[in-house]
Amino acid sequence: MEPCLDIRRLSAVLPNGQRVLRSVSLAVQPGEVRALVGESGAGKTMIGKAVLGVLPKSVRVVEGDMLVEGEDLGHLDAKARRTLIGARTALIPQDPLTALNPSRRIGAQMTDRLVRILGWSGERADTRIRQLLDEVQIRDPERVLKSYPHELSGGMRQRVLIAAAFAAEPRLIVADEPTTALDVTVQKQILRLIAQLQRDHGTAILFVTHDLGVVAKISQKVSVLYAGKVVEEAETARLFAAPQHPYTRALIAATPRYTDPYASLKPVDESVLAGLAAEIAAADKDWRPGHG
Amino acid sequence: MAEPLFSVRGLKVALPDMTRKPLIGRAPLAEILKGLDFDLPKGSVTGIVGESGSGKSTLGRALVRLLEPSAGAIRFEGRDISHLSEAELRPLRRDLQMIFQDPMSSLNPRHTIFNIIAAPLRQNGLGDRLKARVAEALQRVGLPQSFASRYRHELSGGQRQRVGIARALALSPKFVLADEIVSGLDVSTQAQILTLLEKLAAEMGLTVAFISHDLSVIRRLCQQVIVMREGRIVEASATDALFDNPKETYTRDLLTAIPLPEIDPDWLQPKASA
Amino acid sequence: MDEARISRRGLGPRLWLAGGWLVLALLAAIFAPLVAPQDPLAQDLMLERLPPFWLDGAEPGYWLGTDSLGRDLLSRLIFGGRIAFIVAFAAATSACLLGSALGLIAGYFGGWADRIISRVVDIWMAFPPVLFAILLVAVLGTGLSSVILAIAIIDWTRFCRVIRAEAMSQARMDYVESARIAGYGRIGIMLREVLPNVLPSVVALLSLEMGIAVIVEAILSFVNLSISTDDPTWGSIIAEGRLSIHQAWWVLVFPLITLILTVLSFSQFGEALKARFDPVLR
Numbered sequence: 046m047e048p049c050l051d052i053r054r055l056s057a058v059l060p061n062g063q064r065v066l067r068s069v070s071l072a073v074q075p076g077e078v079r080a081l082v083g084e085s086g087a088g089k090t091m092i093g094k095a096v097l098g099v100l101p102k103s104v105r106v107v108e109g110d111m112l113v114e115g116e117d118l119g120h121l122d123a124k125a126r127r128t129l130i131g132a133r134t135a136l137i138p139q140d141p142l143t144a145l146n147p148s149r150r151i152g153a154q155m156t157d158r159l160v161r162i163l164g165w166s167g168e169r170a171d172t173r174i175r176q177l178l179d180e181v182q183i184r185d186p187e188r189v190l191k192s193y194p195h196e197l198s199g200g201m202r203q204r205v206l207i208a209a210a211f212a213a214e215p216r217l218i219v220a221d222e223p224t225t226a227l228d229v230t231v232q233k234q235i236l237r238l239i240a241q242l243q244r245d246h247g248t249a250i251l252f253v254t255h256d257l258g259v260v261a262k263i264s265q266k267v268s269v270l271y272a273g274k275v276v277e278e279a280e281t282a283r284l285f286a287a288p289q290h291p292y293t294r295a296l297i298a299a300t301p302r303y304t305d306p307y308a309s310l311k312p313v314d315e316s317v318l319a320g321l322a323a324e325i326a327a328a329d330k331d332w333r334p335g336h337g
Numbered sequence: 338m339a340e341p342l343f344s345v346r347g348l349k350v351a352l353p354d355m356t357r358k359p360l361i362g363r364a365p366l367a368e369i370l371k372g373l374d375f376d377l378p379k380g381s382v383t384g385i386v387g388e389s390g391s392g393k394s395t396l397g398r399a400l401v402r403l404l405e406p407s408a409g410a411i412r413f414e415g416r417d418i419s420h421l422s423e424a425e426l427r428p429l430r431r432d433l434q435m436i437f438q439d440p441m442s443s444l445n446p447r448h449t450i451f452n453i454i455a456a457p458l459r460q461n462g463l464g465d466r467l468k469a470r471v472a473e474a475l476q477r478v479g480l481p482q483s484f485a486s487r488y489r490h491e492l493s494g495g496q497r498q499r500v501g502i503a504r505a506l507a508l509s510p511k512f513v514l515a516d517e518i519v520s521g522l523d524v525s526t527q528a529q530i531l532t533l534l535e536k537l538a539a540e541m542g543l544t545v546a547f548i549s550h551d552l553s554v555i556r557r558l559c560q561q562v563i564v565m566r567e568g569r570i571v572e573a574s575a576t577d578a579l580f581d582n583p584k585e586t587y588t589r590d591l592l593t594a595i596p597l598p599e600i601d602p603d604w605l606q607p608k609a610s611a
Numbered sequence: 612m613d614e615a616r617i618s619r620r621g622l623g624p625r626l627w628l629a630g631g632w633l634v635l636a637l638l639a640a641i642f643a644p645l646v647a648p649q650d651p652l653a654q655d656l657m658l659e660r661l662p663p664f665w666l667d668g669a670e671p672g673y674w675l676g677t678d679s680l681g682r683d684l685l686s687r688l689i690f691g692g693r694i695a696f697i698v699a700f701a702a703a704t705s706a707c708l709l710g711s712a713l714g715l716i717a718g719y720f721g722g723w724a725d726r727i728i729s730r731v732v733d734i735w736m737a738f739p740p741v742l743f744a745i746l747l748v749a750v751l752g753t754g755l756s757s758v759i760l761a762i763a764i765i766d767w768t769r770f771c772r773v774i775r776a777e778a779m780s781q782a783r784m785d786y787v788e789s790a791r792i793a794g795y796g797r798i799g800i801m802l803r804e805v806l807p808n809v810l811p812s813v814v815a816l817l818s819l820e821m822g823i824a825v826i827v828e829a830i831l832s833f834v835n836l837s838i839s840t841d842d843p844t845w846g847s848i849i850a851e852g853r854l855s856i857h858q859a860w861w862v863l864v865f866p867l868i869t870l871i872l873t874v875l876s877f878s879q880f881g882e883a884l885k886a887r888f889d890p891v892l893r
Binding site: 084085199229230231233236237240241255258260261262263281282285286295296297299300301302303304306307310312 | 580590
Binding site: 401403423427430431433434435437438439442443444445446447448456457460461504505 | 784785786788789790791792793794795796797803804807808
């Protein structure tokens with residue numbers, strides 16, 4: 046089966062030549078949730094941004110290919126790439142408040158993308174949005190559509206953004222830490238909604254998170270990142286049953302588990318970090334930019 | 338049982354509600370804490386847990402008297418400190434210390450780490466042997482001595498939080514408020530900071546109030562837990578009792594909502610907890 | 612941190628060019644009697660309206676030509692610089708001290724102190740500044756000290772507004788609360804925690820204000836409200852140059868260039884200084 050998203054040997058550098066992505070390869074099959082897990086500075090958000098074509102100006106992709114449903118983004122001109130990305134992908138952002146314009150009503154912001162980018166009629170967009178609001182279990186769509194972002198709770202705002210992301214039936218959604226800013230009870234509701242809609246619509250999701258707990262619950266496959274390098278990639282069930290890389294093992298052991306307080310919350314061992322540093326150095330030694 | 342370090346009775350705190358402030362005139366007061374009763378035994382570590390809007394941070398700030406209660410009493414070593422003036426509080430500051438959530442914002446970018454740790458020492462009559470005291474504080478939190486001359490931006494997140502701990506503990510206080518001190522950190526760093534605090538609390542015989550939105554990090558650290566919701570205490574009990582046998586539905590919801598790093602296909606099923 | 616280093620390197624030429632011009636102009640002004648080729652007040656009708664050195668009819672020793680009374684333009688500009696810099700430093704510093712102190716108090720303490728100070732600023736800023744200045748000098752009488760006083764009285768609001776806003780955002784930082792926990796009083800916190808963090812903005816504004824003071828002084832001289840017309844000031848030279856623009860353009864153009872370069876240098880120097888201090892700490 047052709048992957049929905051296929052990233053091959055993607056490398057990116059900062060202006061000072063420092064590598065931020067190190068030959069990252071990963072594939073997301075249609076309808077599957079692939080988690081991208083790592084700590085701060087691991088480059089997980091960077092990969093999401095690269096897929097959506099919104100990398101910061103200072104980051105330069107120096108090698109590698111990205112294919113969305115078999116189409117190589119590198120072979121398209123800027124406009125065609127934007128059209129393709131706009132039609133087939135969507136984003137669920139981390140902070141629902143900054144992702145919404147504070148001075149416009151929710152309704153207008155939700156239909157905007159459908160009308161302006163995809164050329165839908167206003168009526169069709171409106172019907173579609175109401176349908177999605179129902180799917181994310183918003184019971185009073187009238188009120189929500191007329192509200193301004195600050196009038197809704199964090200959980201409500203995230204529901205709105207999930208509805209907006211699924212509205213255009215994208216093939217792939219990049220979810221960038223979508224529950225990090227939420228309370229734990231709200232997080233559970235939101236994760237449940239994302240899983241439900243993902244199943245119903247058969248959408249593939251690249252789920253960026255720092256929380257292995259979330260990874261365990263939502264994903265089928267997972268890539269563990271460290272310093273812009275995929276250190277382990279596996280089916281989620283296998284990763285938790287038998288983690289291969291020492292860093293993965295250390296991360297799992299560091300993640301708190303209230304059911305087993307003394308076997309969790311273990312600080313990452315220095316030797317693991319030293320091993321990682323050596324691994325990164327070895328990878329950088331043989332690497333020359335520009336191949337690909 | 339011996340006299341508790343803190344004894345809180347009928348505590349209420351009201352703060353101006355800026356969202357309802359009229360165009361002209363004062364903002365109306367909103368009651369954040371609606372009558373709390375609890376004790377913090379000497380030498381105990383107490384978890385204060387709640388979601389946003391529960392009032393847990395307001396409670397913490399009232400304990401160290403950054404806020405003044407609107408009603409009720411906060412007794413510290415038997416003395417009611419709820420309405421002491423800033424000047425009357427000053428001698429007590431030495432014993433009421435705090436570690437902040439965001440080490441970025443709690444460390445002044447213009448001061449060296451030495452000056453940051455030295456400030457409370459100077460202010461509380463421990464200005465002699467300053468070098469030695471700062472060195473000891475750094476060593477206690479596992480930072481090299483060379484960090485004394487550095488600035489905040491030259492440190493990683495975990496190191497910054499260690500400085501925050503060093504500053505709070507430099508005075509050997511009786512009480513430390515730890516306000517969400519690991520919520521901005523990576524899991525690996527989080528584990529280090531929690532282990533460090535656990536060790537220091539035991540070594541120094543500290544009484545700690547550990548505020549967190551996340552029940553999962555407090556089981557090992559805390560002996561008792563207070564669960565808060567909307568300005569009230571939902572449940573307060575010994576840690577193991579609370580985790581093994583939560584009495585209130587809300588506590589149970591909080592616990593089951595935590596995604597454990599384990600495969601559990603049922604977790605996302607709609608009716609797991611409605 | 613890497614980005615900070617890059618932007619710092621990028622700022623180099625701006626800082627050096629602006630600083631270079633200011634140092635040059637300042638040294639020339641301080642050592643005016645030694646540097647100026649001629650007596651700035653010496654009139655010689657035989658030498659009236661000499662063109663600058665590269666044009667036909669120029670006299671050696673009169674590099675930028677002379678005005679309609681035969682006075683050497685370069686020497687007048689150099690001596691005019693003395694007044695420009697005195698006004699710049701004195702007026703800008705006074706405005707800065709007054710405005711920053713009030714802004715710091717309003718921003719950090721808030722409450723009634725903020726309400727009173729902010730109202731005064733609002734009222735102050737409702738006056739058109741140049742008219743305000745002319746009015747003030749008319750009341751205070753002409754002379755160097757009244758020019759300085761007028762500028763300080765008008766422009767302190769610029770400092771007050773900016774520093775108030777910065778102090779307000781600083782006051783919300785956790786390190787301010789942390790200082791309370793450490794046992795510091797309000798004034799101690801303001802001086803120890805807040806002031807160092809607003810200082811880069813104060814410095815940038817101060818430099819900008821010096822440029823503005825130079826302009827205001829020139830405007831006042833231009834309308835003959837500054838100091839006695841005998842002493843050359845850039846504004847009075849411009850005013851005279853305006854009258855003979857068709858016969859001797861240089862009398863207008865050179866002081867204008869001097870004025871613009873100086874004002875621009877002050878603002879650029881301030882910006883560059885601030886940027887040098889700041890990004891490292893963000």
